[in-house]
């Protein structure tokens with residue numbers, strides 16, 4: 001064994017990525033430092049155009065974070081007090097936080113035990129239950145592409161149409177993924193993205209975007225991101241927020257987009273190597289049919305919490321980092337549990353007890369991947 005065999009592997013290696021992209025990054029950042037238009041500079045519109053073109057969407061609105069993207073979309077629909085917003089219990093906190101901030105109520109839906117995506121059958125029963133209880137008005141469904149794989153979009157669209165609900169897509173983890181050969185980004189009326197540094201396409205700070213094919217909604221999102229402004233800057237048409245994307249973040253993202261296709265291919269190759277090396281030992285992620293994942297997260301399932309925790313400790317000893325997404329489903333979180341109606345969400349609870357995420361980022365070498373596999377199976 002050479003001494004490099006115990007060198008710690010990074011869960012996320014932004015320094016190595018930066019080194020690889022340095023010339024493109026410097027050129028983009030220098031351009032911003034030269035023109036000094038730090039708020040709504042030309043890079044913002046350029047990035048919006050590139051993101052819209054990537055997905056084939058008509059409109060893209062750059063915003064300050066994935067969370068603010070969710071908030072602007074919900075504000076534009078007037079979602080608030082008395083409204084029920086249906087979303088998976090097994091996701092990042094922001095998806096549930098935003099309806100609460102706006103005075104609405106998140107209604108937690110369980111997920112599929114194999115793909116970890118929202119369960120359409122359970123969603124239907126949750127909508128019926130809320131209608132029957134008669135306290136909240138069903139308004140919206142937030143589909144989340146968990147870990148970078150697509151949510152069951154055809155089913156979610158059918159349910160939204162039947163139930164007359166607004167459908168939005170939280171694609172914070174899935175920009176770059178595909179369904180039926182098409183880039184995700186047009187599966188719902190509005191799609192939100194996050195450029196938090198750890199996402200597959202990540203900036204050097206907070207950032208986000210909203211995609212839509214509806215020009216009227218896009219105009220509303222643009223107004224809301226700048227304090228509800230009208231056609232002139234000091235005309236305030238509605239209550240908005242300061243939700244703009246920084247020019248510097250847009251510049252970083254433009255540089256990163258140049259090699260994003262290759263990064264996605266590398267993530268897929270790592271996932272395939274993990275599948276092949278680990279599939280006989282642990283439950284590897286089930287692939288959503290007819291799709292390509294952005295592989296934000298590669299999560300395995302162990303037989304029990306004890307096995308998961310033992311494995312995590314062993315990996316740590318061997319210099320292999322791992323992480324738990326998510327250790328607690330949202331309906332059990334101290335901040336949200338009082339808003340939950342008590343419905344059992346057994347799959348979300350079970351996943352939280354047994355899941356473990358392995359490193360998956362484009363800077364991993366094949367030797368790193370072999371070490372991760374050996375550490376898990378050894």
Ligand SMILES: *Cc1c(COP(=O)(O)O)cnc(C)c1O
Nearest residue numbers: 065066067092094172194195196
């Ligand atoms: C990261 C994330 C968000 C929030 O994005 P920020 O840019 O961090 O505000 C929302 N939803 C999901 C599913 C996420 O993973």
